[in-house]
Amino acid sequence: MSKRNKLFIFILTLGVFGILNTEMGVIGILPQIAEQFNVSVSQAGLLVSLFALAVAISGPILPLVFSRFNRRGVMLLVLGVFVISNIFSIFATNFTFAIIARVIPAFLHPVYISIALTAAASSVSDKEIPKAVSKVIMGVSAGIVLGVPITTFIASIASIDAAMTFFAIVNAVAFIGVLLFVPSMPVRERLSYGSQLRVLKKAITWHSIVAVIFVNAATAGVYSYFAEYLATITHISGKGLSLMLVIFGAASLFGNVLGGKLLSKNAIKSVMIYPFVFGVVYIFLFFMGQFTVPMFIIVVIWGVLYAIASNISQYWITSAAPEAPEFANGLFLTSGNLGVTIGTTVGGLFISGMGVRYIVVGGLLFLILSLAFILLRIYMYTPKKQISH
Incomplete structure (x- = not known):
């Protein structure tokens, strides 16, 4: 695998990590969030469950809708929305606003993940596809299992706002990486909607x-x-x-x-x-x-x-x-x-x-x-x- 491909896949993986970190990172700080917004821990859990519900709804739909557009442009759109939503989360003044700031980007979550898996596979030879895809999946795992302790640690030594800032920074770095180092990726071949839905x-x-x-x-x-x-x-x-x-x-x-x-x-x-x-x-x-x-x-x-x-x-x-x-x-x-x-x-x-x-x-x-x-x-x-x- 060339150095250029390694950098490309690393940027894809970083974006996956940023998105999954945004989704799951709040798990470790649900008690603090509940206290900050004066809600119960089970109510604070809506920040996780509603995000996941939005992903579940858009998962089979939006990746198909965006499949006809340039993949680089779509990735920039998704990461940009995540950065902006994370910034809004930092300044959320009530629990309803905090939920809205999380649910809106959640709909675009499966769009980026699907593109990252496809782009990683198409960037290497057939022999190296499993290795490239596994690295992107590692970004999913890292976002789930490392995002939680990192966020919890930041919140414990600083504040919840600092933890939310961490979400924004990771997604911003991934956005800059895609902007500077990922080439245009127009879609040349795609399966029809009907053949996939069958x-x-x-x-x-x-x-x-x-x-x-x-x-x-x-x-x-x-x-x-x-x-x-x-x-x-x-x-x-x-x-x-x-x-x-x-x-x-x-x-x-x-x-x-x-x-x-x-x-x-x-x-x-x-x-x-x-x-x-x-x-x-x-x-x-x-x-x-x-x-x-x-x-x-x-x-x-x-x-x-x-x-x-x-x-x-x-x-x-x-x-x-x-x-x-x-x-x-x-x-x-x-x-x-x-x-x-x-x-x-x-x-x-x-x-x-x-x-x-x-x-x-x-x-x-x-x-x-x-x-x-x-x-x-x-x-x-x-x-x-x-x-x-």
């Missing part, structure tokens, strides 16, 4: 979508209130909380690599076993979450499994619709974020009705539902030989 006629596509929704609801429904759980149940806050989030993030980056290897070795079996393994971790979290040392071990394993969910989700949907990879990636983003919306909302209901500890029960219920649809797809569409090998 994958929605296949039952396997819908079984996969529902499974991915529940997988992401199971992970996000608990992780979205990670900071509140550590503060309330484990009695860890401040710099200790930041440290736990950093550990979670480091474990997740390892999980991203591990997930790819597991799927390469035996994808079907890896997907099938995943809900069982995560379920065991959640059971330990429920009964041992109040103890610091066991919680440290749980957080490490939890971080690894959390990242693997992204690999599994992307594989499960794209493998169901290989004839329309770009649209399938849009469905992956939609399904994942719809899962985040549902999981975060249900998690908030468990907090309001039963207490923070019981968000784990919600996570377990979603894992059971995900397993049901995973097994349904395997039973209906997967030859037995493919499962065993």
